[in-house]
Amino acid sequence: MRALTRRGKSAAVRLYRGYNRRRARKAPPASIQQVKFLLLHANGMGGTIRTVFNLAGHLADRHDVEIVSVLREAEEPFFPIDPRVRFRYLDDRLAPSADPMRALLSKLPSRLVPKEESAYHRFNLWTDLKLARFIRSMDTGVLIGTRPGLVLAVAQLALPSVITIGQEHVALATQPEPVQKLIKWRYRRLDALVALTKADLQDYRDALPKKPKKLLRIPNAVPAMSGEVAKLDAKVAVAVGRLTRIKGFHRLITAWQQVAEAHPDWTLRIIGAGPQQEALAAQITEAGLDGKVELPGPTSDVGAELERASMFVLSSRHEGFPMTILEAMAKGLAIVSFNSPHGPKEMLTNEVDGLLVKPRTNANLAAAILRVIEDEPLRRQLAAGGLETVRGYDIATIGARWDSLLEALLARRTPAAAPNPLRPRTPSAPPAPR
Structure with a gap:
C-alpha cells in the first residue's frame, strides 16, 4: 500500500512539473518590471512591514511595485508608504461576506503553511486558497516572500517563469526544526535568498544541501524619519x-x-x-x-x-x-x-x-x-x-544592492545574443539616468 502511495505521489509530482513547464513555455519573457512583495498583514505594525515599505518605495523609481497582503485587519497601513506602491489584500477580514465557501474554509486549518510557523494561527484553508491562486496567477515578474511560511509557499507554487526571492527577517537558527527541514528542501528552488546578517548567511550556507541560484546578504536600510537629531539632554x-x-x-x-x-x-x-x-x-x-x-x-x-x-x-x-x-x-x-x-x-x-x-x-x-x-x-x-x-545603511546604498540583484537575476534568465562574426561590435549606450 505504501509503495502504491509513493508511486501515486511521484506521478502527481511529475504531472505538476510537466504542467509548470508547459505554462512556462507559453509565459512572457522574464522581466523585473513588476515586483511584488508578499506580506502577512501590510496594515499592521512591525519591523518587517516598515523595512518592506522602505524598499518598495526605492524600487518604485524603476519598477511597478505592488505589496500583496495575505490579510487585511486594519483600514489603512500603519506606516507611511510611497504613493506609487499599490496594495492588494487576499483575505479582507474587514469586508462582510456572504460567501458560504469562505465561511466554511475560514474555519479549517491551513494545509499550506507548516504548523510550527509562528504565524500559523493567522492562516486557514481560505487564505491557502487565495494565496495559491495569487501565486499561480503570476507568469512573469518578481515575487518576494518576507517570512518562512510565505517563502515556502512561493518556492512550492510559483511558475518557473517567475523570478522568486526569499527575504528572511528572522534568523534560521530560531526557526522550529520542522520549518528548518522544509527550508532545506524547498529554498533551493528560489532564484535568490537574501539574509540580513553575516551570521545568518553563514547558517544558510552550512544548512542548505542545495543552494538557491544566489545566496547573499543585504541588510535593511534605515527609513527616513521626521525631526532632527536628538540633543541628548533629555533624561x-x-x-x-x-x-x-x-x-x-x-x-x-x-x-x-x-x-x-x-x-x-x-x-x-x-x-x-x-x-x-x-x-x-x-x-x-x-x-x-x-x-x-x-x-x-x-x-x-x-x-x-x-x-x-x-x-x-x-x-x-x-x-x-x-x-x-x-x-x-x-x-x-x-x-x-x-x-x-x-x-x-x-x-x-x-x-x-x-x-x-x-x-x-x-x-x-x-x-x-x-x-x-x-x-x-x-x-x-x-x-x-x-x-x-x-x-x-542609507536607502541609496542598500537600494543599489537590490537593483544589482534584480539585474543579475534577469541576466541569468535572458540568454545573451550570439555576436555576429561578420559585423563589428558596437559599444552599448550608457544607462539612462535615474
Missing part, C-alpha cells in the same frame, strides 16, 4: 518593539528598578503594543515604577519619540536585524543592547557606537544603562559613533 531612555516575551521588556523593567533607585529623575518609555501589555503594566506597578516606566502605546512617528530621548535600549532575547537600532543611530542616541549574535553583534561595535551586554543578564543591563547616564562624554561619543555607522 529619557526609550525602547521600541512589539510587546511580546521575545523582546525581553520584562528584563528591562527589572533592570530599571536599579536605575530608578540611583536616578529617579530618568524615565524609561517602552513604545509599542502587543499581548504582553497587561503583564508589563502589572510588573511596573508591582515594582513601584509607575511614572518612571511608561507604556505609551504604538506610534507611526518613531522619529519623534527617539528625538525626545537620549538613550535607546534593546533587551530582546534574539533578533534578526533590529531596525530600531538603525533608527536610534540615525537619531543620534547612545545605544545599550544585549549582545545578540544575529543582529546587534554585527550592527554595533562595543564602546564605539554602543554598549553590548551579555544576553539575559539584568544586572549587566542595568550597569550599562547607569554608565551611559552617569558619563555624559561617553553618551555623546557613542551617539557620534552611531551617526557615522548608520551612513552605510
Whole structure:
C-alpha cells in the first residue's frame, strides 16, 4: 500500500512539473518590471512591514511595485508608504461576506503553511486558497516572500517563469526544526535568498544541501524619519518593539528598578503594543515604577519619540536585524543592547557606537544603562559613533544592492545574443539616468 502511495505521489509530482513547464513555455519573457512583495498583514505594525515599505518605495523609481497582503485587519497601513506602491489584500477580514465557501474554509486549518510557523494561527484553508491562486496567477515578474511560511509557499507554487526571492527577517537558527527541514528542501528552488546578517548567511550556507541560484546578504536600510537629531539632554531612555516575551521588556523593567533607585529623575518609555501589555503594566506597578516606566502605546512617528530621548535600549532575547537600532543611530542616541549574535553583534561595535551586554543578564543591563547616564562624554561619543555607522545603511546604498540583484537575476534568465562574426561590435549606450 505504501509503495502504491509513493508511486501515486511521484506521478502527481511529475504531472505538476510537466504542467509548470508547459505554462512556462507559453509565459512572457522574464522581466523585473513588476515586483511584488508578499506580506502577512501590510496594515499592521512591525519591523518587517516598515523595512518592506522602505524598499518598495526605492524600487518604485524603476519598477511597478505592488505589496500583496495575505490579510487585511486594519483600514489603512500603519506606516507611511510611497504613493506609487499599490496594495492588494487576499483575505479582507474587514469586508462582510456572504460567501458560504469562505465561511466554511475560514474555519479549517491551513494545509499550506507548516504548523510550527509562528504565524500559523493567522492562516486557514481560505487564505491557502487565495494565496495559491495569487501565486499561480503570476507568469512573469518578481515575487518576494518576507517570512518562512510565505517563502515556502512561493518556492512550492510559483511558475518557473517567475523570478522568486526569499527575504528572511528572522534568523534560521530560531526557526522550529520542522520549518528548518522544509527550508532545506524547498529554498533551493528560489532564484535568490537574501539574509540580513553575516551570521545568518553563514547558517544558510552550512544548512542548505542545495543552494538557491544566489545566496547573499543585504541588510535593511534605515527609513527616513521626521525631526532632527536628538540633543541628548533629555533624561529619557526609550525602547521600541512589539510587546511580546521575545523582546525581553520584562528584563528591562527589572533592570530599571536599579536605575530608578540611583536616578529617579530618568524615565524609561517602552513604545509599542502587543499581548504582553497587561503583564508589563502589572510588573511596573508591582515594582513601584509607575511614572518612571511608561507604556505609551504604538506610534507611526518613531522619529519623534527617539528625538525626545537620549538613550535607546534593546533587551530582546534574539533578533534578526533590529531596525530600531538603525533608527536610534540615525537619531543620534547612545545605544545599550544585549549582545545578540544575529543582529546587534554585527550592527554595533562595543564602546564605539554602543554598549553590548551579555544576553539575559539584568544586572549587566542595568550597569550599562547607569554608565551611559552617569558619563555624559561617553553618551555623546557613542551617539557620534552611531551617526557615522548608520551612513552605510542609507536607502541609496542598500537600494543599489537590490537593483544589482534584480539585474543579475534577469541576466541569468535572458540568454545573451550570439555576436555576429561578420559585423563589428558596437559599444552599448550608457544607462539612462535615474
